[in-house]
Amino acid sequence: MSFTQDVPHMPMQTEADVTTNPFLRDRYAIAGVGETEYLRGGGRTTRAMATIAVRRAIEDAGLEPSDVDGMLSYQGGDSTFAPFVAGDLGIRLNFYMDVFGGGTSTEALIGIAMGVIEAGMCRTVVIFRSMNGFSQVRIGGTGVRAAETVSGDMLHSRPYGWISAGQHFSFTFMRHMHDYGTTPAQVAAVKAIHSEHASNNPKALYRKRVTVEEVLASRMICEPLHLLDCCVETDNATAIVVTSLERARDCRHVPAVIRGVVGRVNKPRMDMHYQHGPISDVAAKYARERLWSNAGVGPDDIDVTGSYDAFTFTTMLLLEDYGFCKKGDGGEYVSDGTIRLGGRRPNNTSGGHLCEGYTHGVSMVVENVRQLRHDADDSCPIGPDGRRQHTYDYREGGCRQCRNVELTANLSWAGAQTTSGLVMRRG
Known part of the structure; x- marks a missing residue:
């Protein structure tokens, strides 16, 4: 009997099955953001970087440390714990949680922050992630602290050569190419376009524009x-402040109002996701109805x-399975100019990962918070009012x-097996 015959049938969730919670729509907002420099070999501990980023986010909101009483973090690798950062800043917490997870942590933590404030457990929450992702614990299992990362599921995957994220995800990428004729050149346009955006970002690690041909010629x-095709590795910390919309309106900037959020929506299999087809589908297929229903937009x-x-x-x-284009048309969507600055729907305007x-x-x-403030921190001149005078000239620099x-x-x-999503509007 084959393995697939032993697995019980798991029906796909339909739109009718989705239970949404629009009652939290427009009740919470991101009031402040902060970050350290994006460096390689910054020589700082994650505790020091987290303290800097959190303090900058609080100051950006126009708040004092005493105004914050909740803290959440994505804990993993060489990160640091929320109570240590709070103590360094003189913050007494009414609620904290350090959550282990991957790239879906951010939006999920925003949803948790909304929930704990709604429950009356605290009033204002700072969320942070701090990592020496280049100089200490590198994602691919290498670096000076590599031995510490060989645990859990990696004990299963390492013997088979599934060490890096790219190796884990390649099943889905290759299958999409097979199913829909997606080409490496189409997808290389993502890097080329994001490099254009980064060339206008003074704090980006890589600011040099590259072409599709250069992506394909790289090893x-x-x-x-x-x-x-692969992301950069950096040492940095980032932070955001979540609070009620009512309170955010009294803060320094136009609030980024949270319309809807979904957190860590999964495919039917999390451990060996490629054993549940279609392999070229990702978890966004299951998350999109909940996200758009919660947000009240499409x-x-x-x-x-x-x-x-x-x-x-x-x-x-992600763009494909969240519904920005038809399934199978993702290659064309990312390569036809849609996601470029000046295009119909720009993507990762900072240059992204x-x-x-x-x-x-x-x-x-x-970055999206700053876009909603209409104040992206680019190279445009500062006006008499202290705000950037944006030229909307997207040429280099x-x-x-x-x-x-x-x-x-x-x-x-x-x-491929898990996703989170967030929709925000200008306040």
Whole structure:
């Protein structure tokens, strides 16, 4: 008897099965954002970096440390724990939680923050991620602390050569190419376009523009991934402040109002997701109805996306299965100019994980918050009012603020088998 015959039938969730919770729509907002520099070999502990990023996020909101009484973090690798960061800043917490997870942590933690505030457990929550992702614990299982990462599921996967994220995900990427004729050149456009955005981002690690041809000419890492299809590795910390919309309106900036969120939606199999087909489908297929129903909008309403780009392929798959284009049309969607600054729906306007720095998705939320404020921190001149005078000239070294941004979506990835999502509007 084959393995698949032993697995019980698991019916696909339909739109009618989705239970949504729109009653939290427009009740919470991101009031502040903060980050350290994106470096390689910064020489700082994750505790020091987290303290800097959290303090900057609180200051960005116009708050004092005493205004914060909740803290959440994505804990993993060489990260640090929330109570230590709180103590360093003189914050007494009414609630904290350090959550282990992958790239889907950010949006899920935002949902948890909304829930604990709604439950009356605290009033204002800071979420942070701090990681020495280049100099200490590298994602591929190498680096000075590599031995510490060989545990749990990796004990199963390492003997089979499934060590890096690219090796785990290559099944889905290759199958999409087989099923729909997607080409490496189409998907390489994601890197080329994100590099254009990063060239207008003074804090991006990689600011050099690259072409599709240069992506395809870079050395092969794991078929079909070339070196330039893969994200950067950086040492950094990032943070955001979540509070009620009522309170956020009294803060320093126009709030980024949370319309809807979904957290860690899974495919039927999490451990060996490729044993549940179609292999070329990702968890966004199951998350999208809940996200759009909670938010009260659809893909066509979104002005800017932040689609997780651990690899060029992840961006394409998420945009496709969240419904921004038809299944199988993702290659064309990411290569026809739609996601470019000045295009119909720009994506990862900071350069994302492929160019700016790797933060497990927090920086993508930070970027969309700034887009909603109409104040992306690019190279445009500062006016007399202290705000950037955006030129909307997207040539190299210029602007990266999109015109009239009202709605953004963040789409995250910890693998083909799980996703989180977030929709925000300008307050």
